[in-house]
Amino acid sequence: MAALLAGIRVLDLTNVLAGPFCGYQLAQLGADLIKIEVPGSGDLARQLGADPELNRRLMGASFLAQNAGKRSVTIDLKRDAGRSLFLRLLATADVLLENFRPGVMQRLGLGFAALKQARPDLVYCAISGFGQDGPLRDNPAYDQIIQGLSGVMSITGDEASAPLRVGYPVADTLGGITAAFAIAAALVRRGRTGEGEFIDVSMLESTLAAMGWPLSNYLIAGQAPQPTGNDNATASPSGAFHCRDGLLNIAANKQEQYEALCRLLGREDLVTDPRFAGREERKRNRRALTMQLEAVLAGDTAGHWEAELNRVGVPAGRVLSVPQVLELAQVRERRLLRRFELVPGVDRDVEVARAGFRLADGDPGPAAPPPRLGEHTDEVLGQIGCSAEEIARLRADEVI
Secondary structure, X not given: OOOOOOOOEEEEOOOOOHHHHHHHHHHHOOOEEEEEEOOOOOOHHHHXXXXXXXXXXXXXXXXXXXXXXXXXXXXOOOOHHHHHHHHHHHOOOOEEEEOOOOOHHHHOOOOHHHHHHHOOOXXXXXXXXXOOOOOOOOOOOOHHHHHHHOOOHHHOOOOXXXXXXXXXXXXXXXXXXXXXXXXXHXXXXXXXXXXXXXXXXXXXXXXXXXXXXXXXXXXXXXXXXXXXXXXXXXXXXXXXXXXXXXEEEEEOOOHXXXXXXHHHOOOOHHHXXXXXXXXXXXXXXXXXXXXXXXXXXXXXXXXXXXXXXXXXXXXXEEOOOHHHHHOOHHHHHOOOEEEEOOOOOOOOOEEEEOOOOOOOOOOOOOOOXXXXXXXXXXXXXXXXXXXXXXXXXXXXXXXX
């Protein structure tokens, strides 16, 4: 593993998805992620996922997806002894990551202003639905709420189905990626100057920032984005097309790609047809062109056309299910998935996805399986000087 963040310790107070996903990215690059959880219950994601038995064991599939490579420590931060213990841990840390609603950490006496006094070089990252200020700052937020408020749902689906939720928690994921990027940048500056930083990540703004094209069509061209289903609004033929056995995405976005597509399908006449001669004409007559192309595409399988179109330089790809894509040779050969055998608390093998890039010095990836709740409490507290007797007393007092 390329341990680009080796030597960096992160205290991760986050729950569910955006924060844990951020921490997972840092852990895959070698950071020491200490996940601080509530004694007895831990991260809510431990109870989420498609396997009820794993949820009962507090090892839900949703938790397993983004918590490998972390160490789990249980501390009750509502107790004075818990906060004192946390501050001892903080003295060894470089980064604090939390996703409470604004004001929660301040009420605990653990806000950035207070912690900065003890650790001027602390990189403190707070992820929330709407950021630390503004009229919505106190509103609770999950991915579904942000998808709706951000406009994502309004442009997902087609005229009949929109507004439609994206099929995975895209707003949470974008918030997590944004936070990881900001933390890495702050650590670079800290390495040069010794300065800490407060990072205020808004899931709403992270999502809007990733909507550059729809936003610019409105802000610059004056056109409110509309749902276009499986069509690419910027070009035609560009979208999903019916073949004999299923859908095929074709992106003939350039004139030469359109002409190559027509030649391959034996429909050179479509190149000179005035309805389809140029980009704007094809966009205006999209449905008529789609009917012409699908009449030919229906004669063979999506897999056949995918191979033939790519061979002549026209981007094309089948529409696959999640199980199908995970079996692709491309995915397997690049070792996207990391397998852990007989994971404690799960009692079976667990596969998780690594980060979506490779490095010459070794792929990013988690060094250890997802932890059981409190699995590393004694280990970590021992490393900061807690004796066995002190740990036993804290456990008896239900602080840990």
